[in-house]
Amino acid sequence: MKSSFIALALLAISVTSTVALDRRVQINNKTSYDIVRFHASNTGTRSWEEDVLGKDILRSGESVLVNIDDGTGYCRYDFLAVFDDGDEVVSSDNNVCELSEFDFTE
Numbered sequence: 001m002k003s004s005f006i007a008l009a010l011l012a013i014s015v016t017s018t019v020a021l022d023r024r025v026q027i028n029n030k031t032s033y034d035i036v037r038f039h040a041s042n043t044g045t046r047s048w049e050e051d052v053l054g055k056d057i058l059r060s061g062e063s064v065l066v067n068i069d070d071g072t073g074y075c076r077y078d079f080l081a082v083f084d085d086g087d088e089v090v091s092s093d094n095n096v097c098e099l100s101e102f103d104f105t106e
Contacts, residue, residue, distance in 0.1 A: 023069040025094075026101045029058045035104065037082035040066065042074035043093055057084075068096045 029035050035058040039048040052066050068077055075097035081089045081104050089104060 023096045024065055024067050025096050025099050026063050026065050028063045028103045030103050030105045032060050033083040033085055034059050035081045036084050039080040040068045040077045042072055043076040048080055
């Protein structure tokens with residue numbers, strides 16, 4: 001009985017650790033403009049990482065699930081969205097280990 005309890009406790013710790021390190025974030029475009037580029041760079045870098053959208057566009061009212069894991073183990077990321085009208089919006093110090101959704105709004 002004692003060994004079963006220990007095994008369950010270890011499983012719970014393992015599952016909790018795995019969930020805590022999930023860096024997938026749903027990006028919601030709640031603006032009236034399309035997002036033509038989206039960058040997520042860990043706060044330890046001084047430049048923007050590659051455009052996560054690539055050739056795609058995140059249209060007004062749409063969402064996309066993004067895995068924001070660059071392999072560094074960081075949880076804190078800065079976001080940059082570039083809109084089709086040329087405006088850029090930066091959101092700093094987002095904890096992607098705890099954040100499951102992020103909204104761009106007007």
